[in-house]
Every structure is written in C-alpha cells, then in structure tokens.
Amino acid sequence: MNAPTARLDPLYHLADVKRSFGGDFALRIDSLNIKAGETLALVGPTGAGKSTLLRILTGHEPDVSGDVTFRGRPLNERSELSELRRIAMVHQRSLLLGGSVLYNVSCGPRWRGTADPRQLNRLIDALGLYKVRQQHARTLSGGQTQLTGLARALATGCEVLLLDEPTANLDPARISLVEAVVQSHKAERGLTLVWATHNLHQARRVADRVALVLDGRLVEVAATQEFFNSPRESLTREFVEGRMVY
Amino acid sequence: MTAGLWPIFWLTLVVSGTAVFVAAIVGLPLGVALGRQGPRRGWLWVLVYTGMGLPPVIVGLAVYLLLSRSGPLGSLGWLYSPTAMIVAQWLLAMPFVIGVTATAIASIPTELEFQLKTLGADRGQLRWMLLREARPGVFLALATAMGRSLSEVGAVWMVGGNIEGHTRVLTTAIILETSKGNFNAALLLGSMLLSVTLLLNVVILRWRGGFTP
Numbered sequence: 001m002n003a004p005t006a007r008l009d010p011l012y013h014l015a016d017v018k019r020s021f022g023g024d025f026a027l028r029i030d031s032l033n034i035k036a037g038e039t040l041a042l043v044g045p046t047g048a049g050k051s052t053l054l055r056i057l058t059g060h061e062p063d064v065s066g067d068v069t070f071r072g073r074p075l076n077e078r079s080e081l082s083e084l085r086r087i088a089m090v091h092q093r094s095l096l097l098g099g100s101v102l103y104n105v106s107c108g109p110r111w112r113g114t115a116d117p118r119q120l121n122r123l124i125d126a127l128g129l130y131k132v133r134q135q136h137a138r139t140l141s142g143g144q145t146q147l148t149g150l151a152r153a154l155a156t157g158c159e160v161l162l163l164d165e166p167t168a169n170l171d172p173a174r175i176s177l178v179e180a181v182v183q184s185h186k187a188e189r190g191l192t193l194v195w196a197t198h199n200l201h202q203a204r205r206v207a208d209r210v211a212l213v214l215d216g217r218l219v220e221v222a223a224t225q226e227f228f229n230s231p232r233e234s235l236t237r238e239f240v241e242g243r244m245v246y
Numbered sequence: 247m248t249a250g251l252w253p254i255f256w257l258t259l260v261v262s263g264t265a266v267f268v269a270a271i272v273g274l275p276l277g278v279a280l281g282r283q284g285p286r287r288g289w290l291w292v293l294v295y296t297g298m299g300l301p302p303v304i305v306g307l308a309v310y311l312l313l314s315r316s317g318p319l320g321s322l323g324w325l326y327s328p329t330a331m332i333v334a335q336w337l338l339a340m341p342f343v344i345g346v347t348a349t350a351i352a353s354i355p356t357e358l359e360f361q362l363k364t365l366g367a368d369r370g371q372l373r374w375m376l377l378r379e380a381r382p383g384v385f386l387a388l389a390t391a392m393g394r395s396l397s398e399v400g401a402v403w404m405v406g407g408n409i410e411g412h413t414r415v416l417t418t419a420i421i422l423e424t425s426k427g428n429f430n431a432a433l434l435l436g437s438m439l440l441s442v443t444l445l446l447n448v449v450i451l452r453w454r455g456g457f458t459p
Contacts, residue, residue: 060363081368089364095357098379107375108365156366 009072011036011160011192012057017066019052027052027216029066039186039193041207041224043200043239049216050196051092054162057194059084085112088158092165094149096137101129101148104137108156120155126181127151128174142169150178154185161185163195167202179206200240204228212236250410255438258415261328261402262395265335266343269391273343274384278373280344281351281380282359294348297341302334306401309334313405326407331415334401339391346390350383351376385454389447396443416442 010033017029027049034040034057042050055061056068059075068075070083088108096104105124109115124133127147132140137148146169153161161182167175183206185191197203203210203224210227212219212235220233231237238244280290311317313325313333324330354376362372377384399417406413408422416439423432 055360058364060360081366084363085366087364088366089361091357091361091364095355095361097375098381107362107367111366111368111371152365158366162364 010034011071012075013067013069014056015067017056017064017068019056019061019064025216027056029053029218032211032218032221034192034194036192037186037190038208039195039206040221041203041210042194042196042213043198043203043210044213045244046198048213050213051164052216053213054089054164054194054196057160057162058087058089085156086158087160087162088153088156089162090150090153090164090166092168094145094152096140096145096148096152099137100134101137101140101144101151102133104148105151105155108152112156114157123151123155128177143171143174146170147174147178150182154181157189158191159189160192160194163193163197165196165198167197167199175202182206200228212239214239251435251438253411254414254416254419254435255442257328257413258396258417258439259442261331261415262335262392265332265395266339266388266391268332268336269339269343270388273340273387273391274347274377275373277344277347277387278351278377281348281354282376284352284356291348294341294345298345300338300341302338302398302400303404305334305337306404309337309401309405325405326409326413328406328413330405331402331413334405335395335398338398338401339395342391342394343387346387347377347380347384350380350387353383354379381454385450389450392446392450393443396439396446 012032012034014029014032017027018025019027042053044050052061056064059068059070059079060077062077064076070079070087073079073083075083097107101124102120106115106120109120121130121133124130127150129144129147129151132144137145140148146166150163150166163182167178170178179202182193186193193206195203195206207224209221210224211221212227212233214235220227220231220236222231227236228240231240235244280287280294283290285291309330310325312319313322313330314320315325324333358379359372359376362375367375397417399421402413402415403418403421406415406418408414408418414422416435420432420435420439423429423435
C-alpha cells in the first residue's frame, strides 16, 4: 500500500536553492514542490530567473547550492543517467546539430536505443515539420528551429518536460499547435510540465499552477485561478494587471 | 631506379598513415578534452601549440636516445626500423591532431553541450557529437598531421637510417638522390610525394563533404 504515499510525494522538492553568477545571486528559492503530472507555469519579466530555475530542474546546471530532489533523490550532475534521462528541456534558442531535422529529432531516442522511425515521423508531422524533415537544420527559419527543438525534446520519451519560452518565435496558429501537441503528449504519457512563458494568456490556458519569479525569487505559487483572480501578494496583482514597472 | 620506387612509396604511406592513425586514436579524445576545458588549462594549450612547432630533429634525437642500445627502450630493438620512424612521426603529428581539434571544439558554444545533456546524451555520446560538430576542424587536424608526416625528413632519417629496402621513404630518398646528383630521380620522387599529398587531401576533403572538382 505504498503507492498512495508515493503519489503524494512531490516529484521535485527544492529547498534553500541558490545559483549565483559572478557573486550575484541569479536565483534564490526557499522552497518549491512540483507534483508529478502537473503543469507549472513560470511567469516573470526577462532576466527574472525563470530559465535558471528550469536549468536547475534539468540536473545539469553546475554550482547549485541547496537541496534539489527528484523522485526523492538528490538531483545533480552526478545523478544516474537513467534518472537524468527522465527529464528533457526545450530551450529558448535551440542549438541544432549539423544534419537534417529528422537527424536532430532522432538523437534522443537513438541515444536511448528506442528510435522508432514511424513514431518520429508522426511527431514531426504533428508539428508541421514533415516537408522540411530532410532539410538541413541550419537552414530552417527561427520558428521551424523552435519547433524542431520541441520535437527533439518530446521524442526523448521523457517524463518531465521543461519548456523555456517554446513559442516565443511562433505565429498564433503555431502557438496553438504547440500547446495542443504538448497537451496531447501530457494526456498520453502523463508528462509533468514546467513551462516558462511571458504570455500570461498562455499560462492561464496551459497551467494547473502558476509561479511568479521576480529578481531571482519566487514571489507566489498558486493554482491558476487563484493566481490570476485573487493573488495573495500585491506584487503578483501588479504583475498580472500589467502595472508593474521593472 | 623505377623498380625500387614502389617499396619506398608504400613504406612512406605505411609509416605516415600508421603514425597519423595512432595520433588520431590518441589525439582526438585528448583534443576534445582540452577543447572542452577552454582557456582554463592555459599551460596545456601552450604545451600543445609548442608541440606543433617542435623541430623534427629534436624529436628524432629524443626518439634516437630512447631507442638506442643504451637507451631506456633499447631492448625493444626498434632503432633503424619502420617502427622507430612511426614513433617519431606519431610524436610530430599528435600535437597537430590535439591542437587543431581542441581549437575546433573550443569554438563550439558551451550551451550546445548543455542542450545535448538535457536530451540525454551520455559522456561518450556527448564527446562524439562535439567531435561531429567540429568535423571541419577535425579533418583539418588530420590533413595537417598527414602533411607534416609525409613531408618530414629529419626525424625519420635519424631513427630510420635511410636503409634501402628497409627504412627508405620518399623524403629521405629525395635527399639521397639529390646528393648523388640524380636530379631526375629526385624530381620523380618529389612528384610522387606531391601527388600522394594531393590525393590524400582530395580524399579527406571529399570525406568531409566540402570538395567539388
């Protein structure tokens, strides 16, 4: 009868986490729990620390102090590869490898020995990249590069997907497409999503909970409805209402 | 003279090819490791770059002293053999493989390494992908190392002895024929050496994918 207890444990637990660059703290988090299967949106101005938080959640970020646990175990660069491979990240500016779109998307599954060409083609097709699947990745537009970055992360078969502004370079139709594809993967695979976005409407659409990151600190983490309709913190209210001056 | 050309030609290819092959096996991983360190390992970079400018006669002398009968590796009996020539050329080629590869790896954004890790690359896969991304630099490293090996004369003469039918290669044969006044033979050997270098660079560039005749 351990299962219910295990389900109650947070997937991620962060306590007293600090990351500094050149002596200045980029991020200081007293406490944050992320539950399995939830979508947590990170909102906040540029440079607030959202990307740093996502990078810490990958387990690959160096020089992080404090406790970061994932599935009850410390998460860092020395964690087992099988644990680290449960997590994938979509980067704000995806750096693609020299090779085709298909090559880039297939890297993660190939490294795991799980590449299935039909599945990869289906994913590429779902994101509207089928026509350019054989095209060299470095000749893609900014939007196509971003979609390829999402495809290669989804193709890994990860359990946690960290998204850093995955729709920043996309038109409204593609934004809807990305949200739909990510949500369908979440429904199929029970993905846990941590989604950094500047777009408050997007946060409202996709998230179960929303966290405001400001000057490297978590100001408030609340259920989406509560975050937007009745925030506890005055800073959150100012941010949500667009009255905050950075 | 013509009948004796082919053994010289083949020995040149075997000695230089083996030396560069071993230099690649040892030097490429070291180049990747050094490149990933970036400027943090300043003295190692200085050492490798100095190695790229190492005078062949110094290497020849060092290998000679190591392999001579009274030297620490004298019991191997390698002096005046193709193996000694391979060792000397390997020492000359390796700094090029390490240095040029490391420079190419260091030019790759460190962010790419982070992104590959977040896609699940293990250490070996990461190094291989970085090497693949640095492909033009790696091919340049191999072409430079091969060029250096093929054109090298001082070290292979010292440790090989230019023995006919045993350790004579194109460069040492050219010097010998010139000193004897056989300029036609020297020119013929020289054109063979040049052709080999040309052909190898065509092969390397085609392999890299950047060659259009």
